[in-house]
Amino acid sequence: xxxxxxxxxxxxxxEVLQAMTKQxxxxxGAEFSAMLNSVxxxxxxxxxxxxxxxxxxxxxxxxxxxxIVNMLSPGDKVLSVSCGVFGDRFADIARMFGxxxxxxxxxxxxxxxPAAVKQALQKDAKIKAVxxxxxxxxxxxxxxxxxxxxxxxxxxxxxxxDCVSSLGSIDxxxxxxxxxxxxxxxxxxxxxPPGLAMVSVSEAAWKAHAAAKMPKIYWDxxxxxxxLEKGQTPWTPAIPVAYALNVSxxxxxxxxxxxxxxxxxxxxxxTRKGVKTMGLKLVVHDEKYAxxxxxxxxxxxxxxxxxxxxxxxxKYQVVLTGGQGVLEGKIFRFGHLGMCDEHDIQGALDALRKxxxxxxxxxx
Amino acid sequence: xxxxxxxxxxxxxxEVLQAMTKQxxxxxGAEFSAMLNSVxxxxxxxxxxxxxxxxxxxxxxxxxxxxIVNMLSPGDKVLSVSCGVFGDRFADIARMFGxxxxxxxxxxxxxxxPAAVKQALQKDAKIKAVxxxxxxxxxxxxxxxxxxxxxxxxxxxxxxxDCVSSLGSIDxxxxxxxxxxxxxxxxxxxxxPPGLAMVSVSEAAWKAHAAAKMPKIYWDxxxxxxxLEKGQTPWTPAIPVAYALNVSxxxxxxxxxxxxxxxxxxxxxxTRKGVKTMGLKLVVHDEKYAxxxxxxxxxxxxxxxxxxxxxxxxKYQVVLTGGQGVLEGKIFRFGHLGMCDEHDIQGALDALRKxxxxxxxxxx
Numbered sequence: 001x002x003x004x005x006x007x008x009x010x011x012x013x014x015e016v017l018q019a020m021t022k023q024x025x026x027x028x029g030a031e032f033s034a035m036l037n038s039v040x041x042x043x044x045x046x047x048x049x050x051x052x053x054x055x056x057x058x059x060x061x062x063x064x065x066x067x068i069v070n071m072l073s074p075g076d077k078v079l080s081v082s083c084g085v086f087g088d089r090f091a092d093i094a095r096m097f098g099x100x101x102x103x104x105x106x107x108x109x110x111x112x113x114p115a116a117v118k119q120a121l122q123k124d125a126k127i128k129a130v131x132x133x134x135x136x137x138x139x140x141x142x143x144x145x146x147x148x149x150x151x152x153x154x155x156x157x158x159x160x161x162d163c164v165s166s167l168g169s170i171d172x173x174x175x176x177x178x179x180x181x182x183x184x185x186x187x188x189x190x191x192x193p194p195g196l197a198m199v200s201v202s203e204a205a206w207k208a209h210a211a212a213k214m215p216k217i218y219w220d221x222x223x224x225x226x227x228l229e230k231g232q233t234p235w236t237p238a239i240p241v242a243y244a245l246n247v248s249x250x251x252x253x254x255x256x257x258x259x260x261x262x263x264x265x266x267x268x269x270x271t272r273k274g275v276k277t278m279g280l281k282l283v284v285h286d287e288k289y290a291x292x293x294x295x296x297x298x299x300x301x302x303x304x305x306x307x308x309x310x311x312x313x314x315k316y317q318v319v320l321t322g323g324q325g326v327l328e329g330k331i332f333r334f335g336h337l338g339m340c341d342e343h344d345i346q347g348a349l350d351a352l353r354k355x356x357x358x359x360x361x362x363x364x
Numbered sequence: 365x366x367x368x369x370x371x372x373x374x375x376x377x378x379e380v381l382q383a384m385t386k387q388x389x390x391x392x393g394a395e396f397s398a399m400l401n402s403v404x405x406x407x408x409x410x411x412x413x414x415x416x417x418x419x420x421x422x423x424x425x426x427x428x429x430x431x432i433v434n435m436l437s438p439g440d441k442v443l444s445v446s447c448g449v450f451g452d453r454f455a456d457i458a459r460m461f462g463x464x465x466x467x468x469x470x471x472x473x474x475x476x477x478p479a480a481v482k483q484a485l486q487k488d489a490k491i492k493a494v495x496x497x498x499x500x501x502x503x504x505x506x507x508x509x510x511x512x513x514x515x516x517x518x519x520x521x522x523x524x525x526d527c528v529s530s531l532g533s534i535d536x537x538x539x540x541x542x543x544x545x546x547x548x549x550x551x552x553x554x555x556x557p558p559g560l561a562m563v564s565v566s567e568a569a570w571k572a573h574a575a576a577k578m579p580k581i582y583w584d585x586x587x588x589x590x591x592l593e594k595g596q597t598p599w600t601p602a603i604p605v606a607y608a609l610n611v612s613x614x615x616x617x618x619x620x621x622x623x624x625x626x627x628x629x630x631x632x633x634x635t636r637k638g639v640k641t642m643g644l645k646l647v648v649h650d651e652k653y654a655x656x657x658x659x660x661x662x663x664x665x666x667x668x669x670x671x672x673x674x675x676x677x678x679k680y681q682v683v684l685t686g687g688q689g690v691l692e693g694k695i696f697r698f699g700h701l702g703m704c705d706e707h708d709i710q711g712a713l714d715a716l717r718k719x720x721x722x723x724x725x726x727x728x
Contacts, residue, residue: 001387009388009603020384020604023365024373024557026683057559058582059421059599065582097579187600193388195421195559195602215461215579218422218429235423236551238559239373240384240604319390 005348006321007137007165007294008060009187009194010338012244016191019247020240027239033231035246040228042249043198046257047167047182049174051200054224057238060164060185063197065093066219067160067181071129071205073213074098079120079157080131081112081148085138085325090131090162097214102127108327109282109296111289112143114151121155129158129208135166138324139283140296140333142170149177158208164188167198168252169264169293169337180205186241189264189293191248191338195241201225261292267336267345268292274349278356278363283331293337296323298330300361305332308352308359316351369712370685371501371529371658372424373551373558374702376608380555383611384604391603397595399610404592406613407562410621411531411546413538415564418588421602424528424549427561429457430583431524431545435493435569437577438462443484443521444495445476445512449502449689454495454526461578466491472691473646473660475653476507478515485519493522493572498546499530502688503647504660504697506534513541522572528552531562532616533628533657533701544569550605553628553657555612555702559605565589625656631700631709632656638713642720642727647695657701660687662694664725669696672716672723680715 004011025031036055043053056066068090072078078099080091083106095101104120106112112132121127130152134145145161152159160181166172167182169189174182180202187194201209201221209221217223223234252260272282272290275297283296299305305322309332312318323331336345356363368375389395400419407417420430432454436442442463444455447470459465468484470476476496485491494516498509509525516523524545530536531546533553538546544566551558565573565585573585581587587598616624636646636654639661647660663669669686673696676682687695700709720727 002389004388004390006390009391009600011388017385017387021381023381024368024375024551025366026368026370026685027373027558028685029677029683057421057423057426057602059601061599062421062582093581096581185600187388187603193602193604194391194600195605217457217460218426235425236373236549236558237423238421238557238602238605239551240557240608241559241602244604313393319393321390321392 003318003344003347005334005336005344006319007333007335007337008185010191010335012191012193013248013251013339015251016244016248019243022243024239027236028232035242037231039242039246039249042253046252047174047200048176049200051174051202052225053198053200054221054228055233055237056197056199056219056224057195057235058197059194060183060197061089063183063185063199064090064162066197067183067199068093068097069214069216069219070221071158071160071181071208071212072097072099073211075100076128077124077126078129078131079104079127081117082106082133083110083112083139083141083143084108084136086136086162087133090133094131108139109141109285111141111286112148114144114147117148118151121151121157127157129160132159132161134161134163134172135170135291135293137165137294138327140291140294141284141289142166142291145172146177149179153178158204165293165337169260171261174200186245189337190245191251192244193241195238196245264292264337267340267342268295270342270345271295271334271336278353293335295334295336296331299332300356303359303361305330308332308355311355311358312351316354318348318351367682367708367711369698369700369708370683371697371699371701372549374555374699376555376557377612377615377703379615380608380612383607386607388603391600392596399606401595403606403610403613406617410616411538411564412540413564415538415566416589417562417564418585418592419597419601420561420563420583420588421559421599422561423558424547424561425453427547427549427563428454428526430561431547431563432457432461433578433580433583434585435522435524435545435572435576436461436463437575439464440492441488441490442493442495443468443491445481446497447474447476447503447505447507448472448500450500450526451497454497458495472503473505473649475505475650476512478508478511481512482515485515485521491521493524496523496525498525498527498536499534499655499657501529501658502691504655504658505648505653506530506655509536510541513543517542522568529657529701533624535625538564550609553701554609555615556608557605559602560609628656628701631704631706632659634706634709635659635698635700642717657699659698659700660695663696664720667723667725669694672696672719675719675722676715679719682712682715
């Protein structure tokens with residue numbers, strides 16, 4: 001079987017796949033309500049929040065668009081803090097819907113600098129909201145969200161965070177850090193297939209929502225919340241993904257949140273050590289900020305990372321992913337989130353070690 | 365097992381449910397591309413179109429929002445023709461995103477009158493696009509889309525049609541009728557779970573899209589088309605639903621489109637005859653326009669339809685659905701689309717016949 005080591009969709013445990021063989025049910029009936037209520041409660045424990053958590057049918061990007069259109073009005077001043085493709089995408093969405101976006105950008109592999117964020121906020125008192133990325137999937141960088149969030153909240157701004165590839169895998173205490181909207185997707189650390197975006201909404205976020213004028217119907221948080229009060233979703237949800245998530249969340253509860261975080265830290269460390277041992281370099285500059293869910297790697301000089309991945313896939317059934325944006329064709333990335341263990345990582349590293357010589361590089 | 369007789373989600377064949385136990389794959393890889401290309405080609409045969417067909421992760425309402433934001437600019441004059449909740453929803457979406465909407469509305473159970481549409485178009489030459497519903501799921505009325513479409517196209521207007529509960533079940537020749545955008549959802553006649561909206565886009569629609577200024581990123585047809593050229597979707601798709609649809613479409617091809625339409629006609633006829641035999645009345649006024657996918661029924665005087673449904677569900681495991689909008693608490697509805705046969709309909713009718721006396725009505 002394939003060793004799918006991309007940062008989402010992640011492999012699902014057999015029990016989770018099996019859960020999807022359950023027949024369809026009425027999404028306005030009692031059985032669905034009980035399931036949605038249970039999923040929502042379990043999500044809250046992993047979000048470490050008492051805020052509302054809403055399940056929307058869509059991808060992580062759909063969740064990001066939902067966050068923007070529910071929080072902002074055209075013309076609102078927004079600070080975007082980006083260190084990669086997903087940070088840039090967040091800013092693009094805000095801009096598309098008419099926000100007045102100021103961008104603070106950091107080069108690929110560089111972590112977002114809290115001092116620069118502080119400075120940008122001091123420079124323009126009219127900024128209403130800040131868009132942050134917890135874990136930048138395109139470069140394997142985890143921002144110091146606790147510190148960044150404190151700066152944003154101390155400045156009294158609304159804080160909207162892309163936690164798509166961190167929540168559930170990396171410690172991300174939504175309430176403690178004061179994240180007003182935190183977004184994730186079912187196909188990341190949650191060990192479920194893609195199809196649902198999950199977002200938490202704080203009291204301050206609900207206040208902002210009440211004033212927000214960007215157009216929305218499908219993503220409307222008010223409709224989602226009103227329906228959730230009846231154990232429903234406003235529109236027909238991706239039922240199989242809800243079945244899957246309902247099972248995977250129970251598996252996650254059983255493993256325990258701290259154990260899950262520790263496992264991700266261990267596997268990430270193993271991945272980094274493995275590639276460095278072969279003489280390869282990480283994309284992240286300061287390893288202190290290396291992500292525990294995705295590791296981005298520079299290939300050896302002269303090696304085409306996409307050809308290298310092809311060898312790994314064709315010969316060893318190990319599937320990595322490539323670079324995005326300016327890093328397309330330049331790097332390769334390991335996903336080590338969700339269902340993943342030492343055996344998976346060792347297999348992926350072995351495949352890399354065996355494939356490199358075919359591309360003219362002999363690993364140390 | 366439950367006899368799920370609601371107009372979506374519809375029950376899935378065992379092979380379709382089983383298809384979802386397949387492990388996740390890279391949605392940027394060759395295997396996914398081959399599947400998406402195959403699904404897209406099969407959809408085109410059932411849409412009876414050479415237009416582009418795009419698969420979007422979302423519900424049918426998501427597909428409707430996608431159609432609006434991709435075709436229109438704020439301020440555009442739009443004619444909405446509605447005979448129920450879904451027609452009204454389409455107008456609401458257009459209005460929310462800034463279209464200047466004129467509504468032609470028909471009472472619950474009444475079909476949209478082509479003459480009224482013609483008149484409305486003659487009255488205002490500035491109308492750019494017309495929103496129609498092929499099959500109004502809330503009342504069980506199928507509009508004469510062929511005639512309506514001819515009027516709209518003869519007037520040179522863009523034609524955007526909610527075919528959510530008709531396409532794949534009722535004859536809906538997209539190209540012959542000149543539908544510029546036709547929208548459906550995986551959980552209707554397609555025998556797959558909810559999670560994907562499928563939309564066709566004509567040449568004229570692409571021209572309108574190029575000029576359309578409503579904000580969009582997640583639903584952007586240009587991104588969807590560019591990605592489809594690589595056998596991909598712009599955002600991580602609901603992979604299990606794609607697995608399911610890939611299998612259900614092959615089952616549909618095997619049954620044959622005309623056979624599927626004939627089966628739906630037969631089962632709808634059986635449902636209508638069955639309820640009328642019991643002395644109950646259909647919501648549709650002129651049975652010529654009765655839907656072949658959903659039948660809406662008035663309960664006998666004094667019978668609460670929601671309590672009646674509860675008896676049918678609790679005692680006989682037959683799940684019907686209730687009314688929506690102004691018909692909430694007033695009617696009940698049978699879904700007979702997708703995976704459905706005579707046995708299912710007979711079971712549902714038997715349960716109705718046995719349940720009515722408990723609510724004080726003795727069927728004829």
